[in-house]
Amino acid sequence: MRPDLRRARCRSAVVVGVLAAGALAACTGEAPAPAPPAAAVAAAWKPAPADARSWAPRPVTRGGLSTVAGQRGGTLLLHTQHGDVDFWSGVNLGSTTPGHSPGELSITRDEYRRWFTQMGEMGVHTLRVYTIHPPSMYQELKAYNEAHRDAPLYLVQGVYLPDESYLRSHDLFAAAPTRAMTAEVRDASAAVHGDLTRAAQAGRAGGTWDADVSPWVAAWIVGVEWDGQATPASDALNARQPLHRGRYFANTADASPTERWIAARMDELAGAEAARGTAAPIAFVNWPTADPLRHPAEPLETEDAVGVDANHVLPTRAWPAGTFASFHAYPYYPDFLRHQPSYQGTGDAYVAYLLDLKKHFAPHMPLMVTEFGVPSSLGSAHAGTNGRDQGDHSEQEAMSMDAAMLRTLETNGLAGGLVFSWVDEWFKYTWNTLPRQAVVDGERRSVWHDPLTNEQHFGIVAQDPTKVGQRVPWESRTGVQRVAVDQDQSWVYLTIDLEKPPTSPVRVGFDVVPGGLALPGSATRTSGVNDYAVTVDPASATATMVVDGAIDPVLLDGLPAASVPKPAVDGWSLQRLTTNRPFVLPLTKQMPPAEFLEVGRLLRGSWDPKLAAFDDRTTWQLEGRRITLRLPWSMLGLADPSSKTAVVPESGRPVGVRVDDIGVVVDAGPGGTADLRIGWDAWNRATHTERVKAGVQPLIDAFVAVSR
Structure with a gap:
């Protein structure tokens, strides 16, 4: 290392x-x-x-x-x-x-x-x-x-x-x-x-x-x-x-x-x-x-x-x-x-x-x-x-x-x-x-x-961390009928029940640091928003997670400006982890580009260790009219969820921001919308269960x- x-x-x-x-x-x-x-x-x-x-x-x-x-x-x-x-x-x-x-x-x-x-x-x-x-x-x-x-x-x-x-x-x-x-x-x-x-x-x-x-x-x-x-x-x-x-x-x-x-x-x-x-x-x-x-x-x-x-x-x-x-x-x-x-x-x-x-x-x-x-x-x-x-x-x-x-x-x-x-x-x-x-x-x-x-x-x-227990902050008879929320000391869980199986992309936006909430594909964006978003596309069976390009955590990695991936035209950046900075190779004098892991390309599958298909990296599921997301606190911009502290890059430096809760918008297109907030209690004690790995x-x- x-x-x-x-x-x-x-x-x-x-x-x-x-x-x-x-x-x-x-x-x-x-x-x-x-x-x-x-x-x-x-x-x-x-x-x-x-x-x-x-x-x-x-x-x-x-x-x-x-x-x-x-x-x-x-x-x-x-x-x-x-x-x-x-x-x-x-x-x-x-x-x-x-x-x-x-x-x-x-x-x-x-x-x-x-x-x-x-x-x-x-x-x-x-x-x-x-x-x-x-x-x-x-x-x-x-x-x-x-x-x-x-x-x-x-x-x-x-x-x-x-x-x-x-x-x-x-x-x-x-x-x-x-x-x-x-x-x-x-x-x-x-x-x-x-x-x-x-x-x-x-x-x-x-x-x-x-x-x-x-x-x-x-x-x-x-x-x-x-x-x-x-x-x-x-x-x-x-x-x-x-x-x-x-x-x-x-x-x-x-x-x-x-x-x-x-x-x-x-x-x-x-x-x-x-x-x-x-x-x-x-x-x-x-x-x-x-x-x-x-x-x-x-x-x-x-x-x-x-x-x-x-x-x-x-x-x-x-x-x-x-x-x-x-x-x-x-x-x-x-x-x-x-x-x-x-x-x-x-x-x-x-x-x-x-x-x-x-x-x-x-x-x-x-x-x-x-x-x-x-x-x-x-x-x-x-x-x-x-x-x-x-x-x-x-x-x-x-x-x-x-x-x-x-x-x-x-x-x-x-x-x-x-x-x-x-x-x-x-x-x-x-x-x-x-x-x-x-x-x-x-x-x-x-x-x-x-x-x-x-x-x-x-x-x-x-x-493994233990869940705190599911609650239901959103219910409706039509459209987005139910959004249930749970969390543990690693993940935030969202279970979204729609009136019908989705036929067009479903977008879920997260307003972590208050400043206005936007979604990918929006015609206009509010200046200064600090958002994260997931898009589930049933047609391609894919899900992606993006971050407002202005607060992309990759900006904290000390990369040369030319190496930082540019946001898309709508201002969103795919979530990434830097895995190598660009360095000059002494024997060839070449400089390979910076390397990244695209964690924003979410992996579909089961996170239940009792099932043969278990993979602890999986973060989303789509079954009929139900979408389930399991997102790391860290991919929602939390520097420390236990103290309810988010991180925002400012001029290449991390700045901590206290957050009380997270605003969530579910936009299922013709399938309706939901608007809710995710709250949680700070904690000072770890709770976990022990399991031999698969x-x-x-x-x-x-x-x-x-x-x-």
Whole structure:
């Protein structure tokens, strides 16, 4: 991802999810309801077949330290009772639930218990977390593993940088981030051994960790995705910092200052583990922005400005468990994936890139893709390789793509693949919807779920908002006979009943910011209107959604004026998301045009997950004389529906406007008209239900296949 996408990962506290399936559960975001009976989800997917082999740990002792996993050259081995496993498959689990920021670490004991069971049922063997979770996570993991001795969940424990002030100071060696990380690695070691008590602080868990899960700790991953601007600046500032020559980890002679800092932290973690008699492979987080390769075709300088190389941070003979290269690698970003000549014509540029990385680290360093996946969202933020875009996938498509990528990682000899993520995360944001939401405190993102923000839809388990209940603001004996309205924390629902099936286009206009209401096709338009509109055409079986060109949200995306799509002659613009700005390609000096996803071309179909034809991107239906619309709040110009705040572009900048309600006009031509208003109550609390996403079976099958 590019730097302006980077914080779509929400570095404030870190966390990604792991696959959640098995039994559906109704949750409120604060106190989850009991999971429904297993029969309620039996038809959704089949549990992975029981494995006759034992996956119980078979630790070995080397150098006086007990290790359940270790590096052997370019291979990473998990020592189990049925033999050594050389490909690790699993999922990433974040630390939050709807209605909460990551730093609140809001996952409950019941959720951990349910999710671990579901992971096991899906054939997951490896669970990665990004930070120290509350004590209940380790207690539940120990209880699960003791109850499933032959099929435990192995833990890849992350140690996140608690103080990210280096992003502002450009000094990773400053006292604040260094002291914070040194304390965090020691606390993380104590936590997994059930030997930690600490007070809760903002952004970190507190309590007493008394569950020893160290027998199942397969690996450690420390650090963050290194920033493409702050990292080289910190390296320049700290050029005189000495190489780290520790007891357990040391630098090679050509290590950068950032690599020296990382080596010291990995050495501190190894020392804490060795003091407890255990060892496991230790790696650090990395991503394509800071990979050690050169990408001359990359159009964004910050995406190829620094290399952080695992080959420069190596274990000493005193650390028997070794290390590996850990990469978050997705098939849609950075742009060099689509433009680097050596990757084109290979059949799969994403795989070509991973093989390039593997070659760099071979033969002495295993490579594991510790984050990969595609989101099942209506919106997208970037075009990807082989159709694997950063969004605009049905749930079935996303699950199949994740499954295929997992199999590909195994086929090409990588050390493992961990799917991102277990559950959808409402707090996330992404570069092309952030400007539309920037007028509101970012903490409010977690209380509503935006279908256009792809980062909120990576989960194997969906976190669906719950409807408030239908009301009927319009009724008539003739023409437009009835308009019913409902809403949840993602969508506004309109059910329009006509006297007769429509034979000509039906137009629905929305006056969001008061200023007069117009409709597409009107002979005249009121100056200064701030409108959105949908046209349903029964003849062509299409529906489109447009916005007044003067307030088109694309105007907030920082595009050159020539790249902004021009409104139609009547002043309306098709609703779009920018998926790439125009950039000069350094090798050819060409400038491809800006790229857009036309979200205004509405998708017809079913949004009922109980039906085989379900597609969560669908937004309209026409059956006889009934039209049903399901429109994202964000496509109605709401920056934050929970606080009833709309966004209006003014001179390229977002301006927030409080709205009390939305005026709606239905014009069915000869079929009559309706004039009504949609009102709703502001909210401060997320309400949701949990559901395994449609089409998960191929992913379950892939987990099984790569584990054989």
